Amino acid sequence: MLIAGLCWLPLRLWEERDGSALVAVVKAGLGGVIWGLMFLFVMSRWGKPRTAAEAERNAGWGLTTAALRRGEPPTDEADLAAVVDNLPAVRRGALLGAVGGTVLLGALIAIALHVGWTASAVGFAVVLAAVLAEAARTRHRERRLRARLASVQGG
Incomplete structure (x- = not known):
């Protein structure tokens, strides 16, 4: 969630360049939570090991x-x-x-x-x-x- 939120932050800051930076942080946090949870779901369902060690x-x-x-x-x-x-x-x-x-x-x-x-x-x-x-x-x-x-x- 943290990584996804940090990825969303520049986009949200650019969208809110004339507005509040705190609103941009909340919007980035929403995107981070949603995409972070989605990533966990997808990896738990379809993530396949690539090597014998994995x-x-x-x-x-x-x-x-x-x-x-x-x-x-x-x-x-x-x-x-x-x-x-x-x-x-x-x-x-x-x-x-x-x-x-x-x-x-x-x-x-x-x-x-x-x-x-x-x-x-x-x-x-x-x-x-x-x-x-x-x-x-x-x-x-x-x-x-x-x-x-x-x-x-x-x-």
């Missing part, structure tokens, strides 16, 4: 997401190793999503309210709530899986 990494992530959903570590040693390797990235991703979403969308909410774009502020707040809920759910699942791993591994 395919292997994607398989590892598939095992990790399945283990997070089930709350149970895989029984196969190779699968278990892939899940254990990915858990720190899961934790970082949940933290980055929560912090980054709060900073970006919180600033856009404040700017939208300042310029009187209440509906946009509400939209940003809804997206922020969804981002925070997903980050909290992911963090909860990661902790649950780590606890199960500790009990399985005897530590």
Whole structure:
């Protein structure tokens, strides 16, 4: 969302060259949120690995997401190793999503309210709530899986 918003910003600033720069930021933020979410959807549906290493990494992530959903570590040693390797990235991703979403969308909410774009502020707040809920759910699942791993591994 941040990258898409930054791509939209010059265009919106040019469109609002005689108007308010804050309105241009809100418009760029709207475009960034919409295109950022669209990019995630498209890549999750149609993004195909280009190399064998990418395919292997994607398989590892598939095992990790399945283990997070089930709350149970895989029984196969190779699968278990892939899940254990990915858990720190899961934790970082949940933290980055929560912090980054709060900073970006919180600033856009404040700017939208300042310029009187209440509906946009509400939209940003809804997206922020969804981002925070997903980050909290992911963090909860990661902790649950780590606890199960500790009990399985005897530590």
